[in-house]
Amino acid sequence: MGEFELIRRHFQRHTQPQPAQVVLGIGDDCALLQPAPGHQLAISSDMLVQGRHFFADVDPAALGHKALAVNLSDLAAMGARPLGFTLALALPQADNAWLSAFAQGLFALADTHACPLVGGDTTRGPLNICITVFGELQPGQALRRSAAQPGDDLYLSGRTGEARLELELLLGTDWAQHHTLPGALHRLRPRLERPTPRLALGQALAGLAHAALDLSDGLAGDLGHILHASGVGATIHQALLPVAPDLQALPEAQRLDCLLHGGDDYELLFTAAPAQRAAVAAAAQTSQTPVQRIGHINAAPGLWLLNAAGEQATLSPRGFDHFG
Amino acid sequence: MGEFELIRRHFQRHTQPQPAQVVLGIGDDCALLQPAPGHQLAISSDMLVQGRHFFADVDPAALGHKALAVNLSDLAAMGARPLGFTLALALPQADNAWLSAFAQGLFALADTHACPLVGGDTTRGPLNICITVFGELQPGQALRRSAAQPGDDLYLSGRTGEARLELELLLGTDWAQHHTLPGALHRLRPRLERPTPRLALGQALAGLAHAALDLSDGLAGDLGHILHASGVGATIHQALLPVAPDLQALPEAQRLDCLLHGGDDYELLFTAAPAQRAAVAAAAQTSQTPVQRIGHINAAPGLWLLNAAGEQATLSPRGFDHFG
Incomplete structure (x- = not known):
């Protein structure tokens, strides 16, 4: 082949059938797209x-899903x-079974979001997948990292930490093995391998929320990017953090590590004015996405965790660093 | 680091300074660009x-140039x-000297064409460079592979074969070693490592030429893509092919191999109606790009080479295939 x-x-x-925005797809020097006027x-x-980013033996269908999902999440x-x-x-070699499964996972997600593959490149080499995704929005509506304001509420879609726990289970590390519920390895697999890009929520928040980003390197570390870009601080209320059932069984230190520094969550973290609470709730409802208020933005720099006892502690915004 | x-x-x-089309550059979840209205x-x-695609010891500045050049060529x-x-x-590791030279070569070409870096990704892994480039054009002006028409003239920018000869010299193969002029290895290096994307010519041809593509896998093989997409054939006149001085010294079979199947040329191959000869010449002049008419398009399928003696032979459109 x-x-x-x-x-x-x-x-x-x-x-x-090609969606209307695709003027020309695969097969020429360039693809041609027609964005909506003025967008x-x-x-x-x-x-x-x-x-x-993935194990050599990962299900190729899951890999196809995830490669696109992490881009759609942006x-x-x-x-x-x-x-x-x-x-x-x-690709190291042209393996039809692998490619067929990869494409199936990729296109299933692409079709869900009417996001067609319009071009690219294939070559021989160590397995590497690079996806570039294009979207459109109206001028002034983008949710930028730099737009958080003191007094803003801080929100999280879904919940964090399950992907990290699954990674620990797959690696067979000590602390995960001894404190998990039966069947967790199988149950949590989709949380690591098949993240859900929160596209409907993001679009519902455009022009409504202030700052936003998607969580790839852990809640605390990624929140640090918003704080740095906006020149503000934040307090996370530990009691408000949604905790998945599988995380309940973990000792508190490990649970917090999953919740705050987990990585691979691909949930949205965003800020909005307190006056917009009803509008944010409506956006969550129309997009059928769970959204939880988990803290607030402060004028003073610094990241704080407020525990259930009302004690504040500084939180290190350490995230994952490929060259750290 | x-x-x-x-x-x-x-x-x-x-x-x-950011060009006007860049609304938001590096540092957020997405870059934001504002294309011209209706484009x-x-x-x-x-x-x-x-x-x-490159040797491990390639000059990183040349690699930075080439990685962008091959995309701009599209x-x-x-x-x-x-x-x-x-x-x-x-990147296998974060090597400051390598990165600095790579970025220098990359940005020198980017600045020449006012094409800013707006985002991307860095990770650790076997060296791999993936560039995605964005451009704009007016609806209906794109030069598609499928637009060649019987009777069209066939044109080539610049000349082909020097990159291939340099590759043979670098590999130290037999046939190149014995028939090259003194200093060829050094002189031809930029033809392999620093191709010139023909952007000014391409823009001058938009709406004027019919089909076009850029030559990456060899003249005959890439012309085959136009013929296939357009449902036509072509005749190349061997006597009209521009021959670089360094190719003159090669035996004819090897010279033809370079000219027709060389690869890595990044010249434009395009077709236009004979009535447009003056307009094509004007486009070549305004873009300061050498352009040569090298043959014509036929209604009947097939690719032919017409030699100086007036004999026609079929030409195999074999190009480079990463999985062949």
Whole structure:
């Protein structure tokens, strides 16, 4: 199977109707998209490397899902509507079974969000998946990291920590093994491998929320980016953090580690004025996405955790660093 | 040096003014671009892998140039004007000297074409460079592979084969060693490592030429894509092919191999109606790009080479195939 046959067989979809924004898809020097009149273009790119972002034996369908999901999550965090994506793929060999499953996982998510594959590149090399995604939004509506304001409420979609716990279970580390409920390894797998990009929520928040980002490197570390970009501080109320049933069984230190420094959550973290609480609740409802107020933004810099006893402690915004 | 410090030090440019189309650059979940009203967006993505697209000891400045050049060349082939690009980079380690030179080569070319880096990703892994580039053009002006018409003239910018000859010299193969002029290895290096994207020519041809593409896998093989997409054939006149001085010394079979199947040329191959010869010449002149008519398009399928003696032979459209 040659390069063009590989693309034709696995990535060109001859029966799928092209969404209206696609003027020209796979097969030319460039793809051509037509954004809505006057709209801005939102762009994000993520590269996934074997052994770094996923295990060599990961289900290829899950990998196809996740490679696109982490990019769509960036569009969600900006409040953008997806237009399409490109896929650049380095493969050690052309394995039809692997490619077929990868494409199935990829396209299932792409179809859910009407986000077509419009172009890309395939080459031979150590397994590497680079997706670049394009979205559109109206000028002035983007949810920027720099827009948090003192007094804002701090919100979280869904809940954090389950992906991290699953990673510990897969790695067979000590602290996870001894404190988890039966069946957790199997039950939590989708939380690590098949994150849900919160696109409907992000679009409902555009023009309503102030700052937003998606959580990839842990709640505390990613919140640090908002605080730094906005020149503000924040307090997280520990009692308000949603805790998944599988995290209840963990000792408190490990539970907090999952909740605050877990990574791979792909939930939205955002701020909004207290006057917008009803509007935020309505956005959560129309997008059918659980949203929880977990703290607030302070004028003074610093990140604080307020525990159930009413004690405040500084929180280190350590996140994951590929070169740390 | 951590991931964010790496980006800040090498890829964020604090003194460079942002072009008007960049609403938001590096540092948020997405970059934001504002295309001109009513314009279409042209997108291309290329992934470069060590050992496949470049040697491990390549000058990192040349690599930075080439990684962007091959993408800009795709915009040129579509007739689009550059808006910006993203860079996803997997690195075995954070090497400041290497990164500094890579960024220098990358930004020198980006600045030449007012094409800013707006976002991307960095991670640890086997060296892999994935650039996605964005351009804009007016609806209906794109130069598509499928637009060649019987009777069209066939044109080539610049000349082909020098990159291939340099590759043979670097590899130390037999046939290149014995038939090259003194100093060729040094003289031809930029032809392999620093291709010139023909952006000004491509934009001058938008709405004027019919089909176009950029040559990456060899003249004959890439012309085959136009013929296939357009449902036509072509005849190349061997006597009209521009031959670089360094190719003159090669035996004819090897010279033809370079000219027709060389690869890595990044010249534009395009077709236009014979009535447009003066307009094509004017486009070549305003863009200060050498352009040569090298043949014509036929209604009947098939690719033919007409030699100086007036004999026709079929030409195999074999190009490079990463999985062939």
